[in-house]
Each structure stands twice: as C-alpha cells, then as structure tokens.
Amino acid sequence: TPKIFVHHCILLNAPLISSLWHSSVIGVLDCGGVEFEDGEEVYDAIGGLLQGSSADCKNEDDIRDICQQMFNTLKLSNGHAASKQVLLDAPVRLSQISLFLFVSFTTVDARKLEKAEAKLKQKQGRRNERDSQKTTNPLVLEEASASQASSKKDSRVDLSGKNRSYDIRIENFDVSFGERSLLQGAELSLSTGRRYGLIGRNGLGKTTLLKMLASRSLRVPAHITILHVEQEVAGDDTGALQSVLESDTVREGLLTEERLLNARIANGTAEGMETVRLSEIYAKLEEIEADKAPARASIILCGLGFSPKMQTQTTKEFSGGWRMRLALARALFAKPDLLLLDEPTNMLDVRAILWLENYLQTWQTTILVVSHDRNFLNAVVTDIIHLHSQRLESYRGDYENFVKTKEDRLKNQQREYEAQFQYREHIQVFIDRFRYNANRAAQVQSKLKLLEKLFPDNFEKLSPPVLQLDEVEFYYNTDQRLFTQLSVSADLESRICIVGENGAGKSTMLKLLMGELTPVNGIRHAHRNLKIGYFSQHHVDQLDLNVCSIELLLNKFPGRNEEEYRHQLGGYGITGELATRPVASLSGGQKSRVAFAQMTMPCPNFYILDEPTNHLDMETIEALAKALNKFKGGVVLVSHDERLIRMVCRELWVCEHGNVRRVEGGFDEYRDILQEQFRKEGYL
Incomplete structure (x- = not known):
C-alpha cells in the first residue's frame, strides 16, 4: 500500500523527514492508488510537495526518478505477495534530495494537496472516457495542436507588412498532443543568422514543436519563409539534380517567364512592355547568379553522397533514405529564412555528416535542428534550446557549453544550500550525500539507468x-x-x-x-x-504497429505473465500508459526503446x-x-x-x-x- 511504501522509503532513506510530510504524501498516493498510469502522473501528484519551497530546484531529474520508482513499486505491490521484498531491496533514493526534504517539508501546503487530488480526479475521468472510446476504435491516433496568446496590434502589424524583421519571437504559447500537454506558457526566440539545437528527452514534443512552426499553427511573420525537412521527395520522372534546382521557386519562376516571353517574341506576338519585362528578368537572373545554380546544386548533392551518375537518375529510382537526402539537398539549396531539421544525421553516413557540419557552419539564415548527435550539435549550433518540464530554456553556445552551464548552476545551488544550513551539524550526513549526488547529476545522466x-x-x-x-x-x-x-x-x-x-x-x-x-x-x-540479438536500422518494420507494446512482447515471447512484459518494457522507459498505447502512436524514440526491449528479452x-x-x-x-x-x-x-x-x-x-x-x-x-x-x- 502507499502507506507501507512511504514508510519504508522514510526508514531506509530519510529518517529526519517530518511526519506531516509523511502523512501528506500518503494521502495523495492513496487518492491515486493503483490508478496512476505512469511515473509522470506520480510526479504531477507529489512533485510539487517534493520540490517544496524551492521553485527553481535543479534536482528535478532526481525527483522524477523517485516518482518513477514510486510508480513501479505501487504497480508491483498491487496484488503481488513479493512486493515487500521489492520495497526492501530497491528503496527509492530519497537521500538524494534529503536536504530539501528536511527543510522544505516541515509545513505542507494544503492548497497543493487539494490541487493534486483534483488533478488526479480529472485525469481519472478523462481516462474512463478514453477507455470507453478505445472499445469502439482502439487505433484512433491523437493529433497535435497549438494555441498562442496574441494581440490585435501584433496581427495588424504582421498583416500590414511593416514588420520586416527576420527575428522570431513567440510568447505565451501552448502545444498539446491529444490530451497530453507538451508545452505550457512557453516562449521561443530565434534570432536571424543563429543556429539553434533543440534538445530534450524522447517523447517530450520536440518533433511536434517543429511541425507547429512549419504549419504556422504558431504565428511566424508571414514574410519569413520556412522549410521543414520532414518527408522524403516524391518519386517521379524528375532527375535528382533538376529536383534540387526546382526547389528555388524564384529562379524557376523567372526561367519559366523568360521562356514564355522569348517564345512570344519569336512568334512576333510580344508587346512592348513584355520586352521591357524580359530585360528585368535577365537582370534579376544575373543578380541571383542563376547560371551558377546547377554547379551549386551539384556540390550539395555530391556532399550528401550523390555521385555524378546518381544526379542524373530520376527520383523514383531512389530508396526512401536517398529521397530523404534529396529533401535535405532541396532545403539547403533553397536557403529558407527558417530551416527546420529533424534528426538530419539519421539518414547520413559519417562522410555526409562531416560534410553537412562544414556546410552548415557558414549558413546565413536561421536554423532550428532537433538532434541527438552530440558531436553534430557541438560542430553546428550557436545556441541550445532545452525542452523540459513543459517549457523551453535557452543557452548560448554549443552542447558542451550547455552541459557546463547546467553543471555550474548546480554547483552554485549546492554552495547556497551548504551556506544556508551549515549550522545544522546534525544533518551534515545529508549535505555530504547531496554533494556526492550533485556532482553526478551535473553530468549528462541517463534517464534509463536500468538499461545498463x-x-x-x-x-x-x-x-x-x-x-x-x-x-x-x-x-x-x-x-x-x-x-x-x-x-x-x-x-x-x-x-x-x-x-x-x-x-x-x-x-x-x-x-x-x-x-x-x-x-x-x-x-x-x-x-x-x-x-545473436539483431537491431535493424529499419527497426520499426519489425514491430506490429497495430498492437500495444505488451501485446507485441506477448506475441513474440508467449507464456509469460503481464508483469514480466511490463518489467522488460519498463527498463527501457516504456511504463504505465505508454505500454498499453498502440505502438503506432509512440514517438520515434519510444519505438526504438520497444525494439530494444524486444531484442534483449531472449x-x-x-x-x-x-x-x-x-x-x-x-x-x-x-x-x-x-x-x-x-x-x-x-x-x-x-x-x-x-x-x-x-x-x-x-x-x-x-x-x-x-x-x-x-x-x-x-x-x-x-x-x-x-x-x-x-x-x-x-x-x-
């Protein structure tokens, strides 16, 4: 039960925590009980209590870990005699935030408790409604949506065309995926000419944010051109090189108009103004160096791995991976004001990645790239945007600078806590533990510690x-x-x-x-x-997308109970409600984790x-x-x-x-x- 669970946590980890905090947490857990779907719901329920008065607490990841372990234990203890052994052998690491707990939980915010209980009841109601819908159509996938606070003045300025800045600032916006809120009251600022790396854990909404920008569901000034490299080029009879050239719509439009006017002049049907227009077109083509475009397009294609022979092949002759490279080549050639890239290195080999790093370092307009390639981010980006806790935080510099900055902030916070509580000699042991764990937390820690x-x-x-x-x-x-x-x-x-x-x-x-x-x-x-355990680069093709992750393992490895499948998936971060969703509804990273769980089970x-x-x-x-x-x-x-x-x-x-x-x-x-x-x- 929650009461036994919290009791063990306190005895094993934090004996000095107040009894008032003890009873409050038990109350919230009892409210949700076994109805919690995942660790995030536990965090929603008691995370605020754990963080206490330190609203800017940088130990948030540790608190999330504790909530996840609470959820796992509550799940295991539901109807299983072995739960007591689990509690004793795998205590939640409350000692990592014991310093916060000792000071912050001497009083309890009743309003937080009421808010948590109300939130749980709302979620239960939505869950019941969702479950009833699943019985009629279990494979209806959720859709993303965005909302943004705006003023009439902003809209008038945008429509009037007076705003010619190429900087982008989007304030106070929300992004949701179905019923799940991904961003709340977020702000995004992109300065022209800078290259931003958007980072965050799988499933938090990075790809969804790019889609909201590309579709202009979030308001981007109308004069700013956007290209989102998301889908592969359609296969048809267009040559690869020509496909890239056609991505420059301005050049293509001028060339088409030039051909029409020359045809009219040759037929003797041209009017005087059309001759003047033809001169203007020639001047514009010279200004944009249209004659050099084929050579520039060829260099981009060569850099991305297309041999001269491949550049003459039609797009329908290429596989999906090569068509994705064509989509990237088209975007690089077109030079939009805002280039959105979602995991661009996934489709590339090391040679092409190295070329792309060099090419993007001289990019003149704005880039927002989602990437989990640490070296690529260090080579390319000038800024990092960190998506976490339903908000966006910006950092100047590459990824390594981002890690260092977070580490410095954590160390400063540690010094503040040590100075504030140094006179409490009787809790020095907690300070020592905090120092040790803070140093570990300052590094890039895995959210899948069990994976090891x-x-x-x-x-x-x-x-x-x-x-x-x-x-x-x-x-x-x-x-x-x-x-x-x-x-x-x-x-x-x-x-x-x-x-x-x-x-x-x-x-x-x-x-x-x-x-x-x-x-x-x-x-x-x-x-x-x-x-041999085999993980394919096309691992999604190995998964049945129409079933949930538990059913997938059940079909592949029959004869085990549900808890074994849940435990296997849980080790890779597929917990609670995620394990019962259709695989098709999971993010790319979550599908990869399911594939790892399937690969390692035998x-x-x-x-x-x-x-x-x-x-x-x-x-x-x-x-x-x-x-x-x-x-x-x-x-x-x-x-x-x-x-x-x-x-x-x-x-x-x-x-x-x-x-x-x-x-x-x-x-x-x-x-x-x-x-x-x-x-x-x-x-x-």
Missing part, C-alpha cells in the same frame, strides 16, 4: 572465433559485386564499429554475419551456441546493431554505450554517431570498394581521411 543492467551476461564463454566470414564473395546480381574475398572475424570480446558511405554494403555485411544472406562463395562460420550473447542510435535521445545513447561496455558478449555495430563510436569502439572497420579494412588510428584517423578528401574534391 539489461544486457544479461550469465552465459558460458565461447572459444574464438565465434563468428567468422572467410574469403566471402557476395552480390545481388553479377553486375554489382558487393564483396570479393571478404574475411572478418569476431568473438565475445569484440567491440567493432563499421563505417562507410551509404551503399558500400555495411548492412549487407551484417546480414552475412547473421546468416540471413548466404555467400555466393566462401564460408560463414558461427559457434553452435552463438545467440538474452543473446552477441549483438549486431545497425544504426541503433536513430531517434534515441542523448541520455539514452549514453546509457546504451555504458551498457555495451559492461556487456560480456560480443558487439558488432554500424553507426554514424561519433560519440557512441568513441565510447564503445575498440576496432574501426571501413567498408569500401568491395572489402573491409581496419583503421588503426580509429575514428580520428578516419575523420582526417574524409576531411582531406573534401579538400581535394573541392567540397569545402
């Missing part, structure tokens, strides 16, 4: 090599030989990262290693006790991972790297994420020219090789 424990390694050691390709030749057709005399091997000690340009055969080599593809010539050898002793970081937030990527380093089995991964490669990789293999070669100098040497190629080819 979810790569089980209680398996027997296998004599090497456990996986080997010997003199392998492979091709899909005789005109396109991907590999000739490919020889590679891996064992349970391996931490191998494979890089190379898209189309070089990285994913094909992984499938050869797994045995999904059979070599034309050569031999694949695998230890008889080898058990306890493999070797992992083959193809672009595992796509859609994962930085905290989850950090947790994944730590988990892979602790895992006692073998790992072969294809990745473009520089930080993951540096954290995990012991061997770097480059896939190119029908073979694989080891780069002794690791990622630094590979990066230097690419930079030199760019200089020689004139792409920088």
